Amino acid sequence: MLRTVHATRYVLPLREGGSLPAIVEADDLGLYVVKFRGAGQGVLALIAEIIAGEIGRSLGLRVPEIVFAELDASLGRNEPDYEIRQLLKASTGLNVALDYLPGSVMFDPAARDAAPSDEASLIVWFDAFTQNVDRTAKNANLLLWHRRLYPIDHGAALFFHHDWDAMPARIESPFAAIEQHILLPWASQIPQASALAHAKLTPDVLAGAIADVPDAWLESIPGGLSAADRRAGYLNFFTRRLAAAHIFEQEATDAHARLV
Ligand SMILES: Nc1ncnc2c1ncn2[C@@H]1O[C@H](COP(=O)(O)OP(=O)(O)OP(=O)(O)O)[C@@H](O)[C@H]1O
Ligand SMILES: [Mg+2]
Incomplete structure (x- = not known):
């Protein structure tokens, strides 16, 4: 279950973000980066932020805490x-908000940032899975904070949920886009990442990530399905994609081999 905070002060827009997210202060005195429900990317981006973000956390990745931020008209x-x-x-x-990491910087190989191969492999696996x-390199969406990696911005994940009719065909997708992944040069341990992911991502864990999404957001997806049916659709996708993971794992392994 995600916490809910109440936004008390709009602090600063983050102009580099396409959806115009902002730093907002909340009633628990925390600062958060709010991803707004009313942004052009729409509610699907917020659903992806929650589901993919919580899957990442279940894998042991340092996704900043995700909360709901309640905004009132004032x-x-x-x-x-x-x-x-x-x-x-x-x-x-309701909106989605991530714990704000003050002083963090974007991961940048051009500035000689490097990543541990176990963690890079797991993040590559995670992004291929979701x-x-x-x-x-253009947009790392990977923060460095206290010298550690924090994956952010999962709004573009779960590509399949933009077209549910085409979803079955995407389950076994090798995800050729992995070729462009910023951590691919360090991702030399895909088999180990796979073993860890298969151990952690039980059906209960996957269902838990999906359970965090508000019913109303699921019901707003075109097609008129109930929230329960929509949750079942997401769970079906992830359990079947996990069973077919060898396909995208091979693609990532091959793409890594082409780099080194
Ligand atoms: N939790 C956080 N702590 C500190 N800074 C953050 C955090 N989340 C986001 N940022 C900063 O805000 C920027 C925009 O956030 P984010 O990438 O989530 O937004 P977006 O609108 O989805 O962006 P994009 O243009 O990549 O689609 C990030 O590039 C990063 O610099
Ligand atoms: Mg971003």
């Missing part, structure tokens, strides 16, 4: 920026 009323005011207005109610194309 929050943005005095914001001078029109775009921000509109975004806040469209996002009253079909996340958003961890490239």
Whole structure:
């Protein structure tokens, strides 16, 4: 179960983020990065943020704590920026927020950042499993904080949920996009990552990540399915993709071999 906090102060927009996320202070005195429900990417991005993020955490990755941030209409009323005011207005109610990591910097191989091979392999495995194309040199979405790696921004993961009719065909996808993964050069331990992931991602663990998504968000997905049916659809995808993992693992192993 994710915690819910109440947003008390809009602190700063994060202009580098395409969805205009922001640093927001909450009633527990914490600072969070809020991913707004009213942003152009829509509610599917927030569903992916939760499900993929919690799967990552179950694998032992350092995904910053994910909470719900409740926004009321008064929050943005005095914001001078029109775009921000509109975004806040469209996002009253529940949003997704991540614990803000002050002083973190983006992982950057050009600045000689390097990653441990066990962790790099696990993150590569995780992104191939959840079909996340958003961890490239252009946009690492990987923070360094206290010299450790923190994966963020899973809104583009779960590519399949944009087209449920085509979902069955995506279960066995090798995920060729892994070629562009920023950690691929260090991902020399895909078999070990696979063994760890298969041990950790039990059906209960996967169902737990899916259970965190609010019913109303699942019901808003076009197609008119109930929240329970939608949850079953996600669980079906992940259990079958896990059973077919050897396909994307081979692709990642081959892509890594081509680099070194
Ligand atoms: N938990 C966090 N702690 C500190 N900084 C963060 C955190 N989450 C995000 N950021 C910063 O905010 C930026 C935007 O966040 P994020 O990547 O989640 O947004 P986005 O709109 O999905 O971005 P994108 O343009 O990659 O799609 C990040 O690149 C990072 O610099
Ligand atoms: Mg990002």
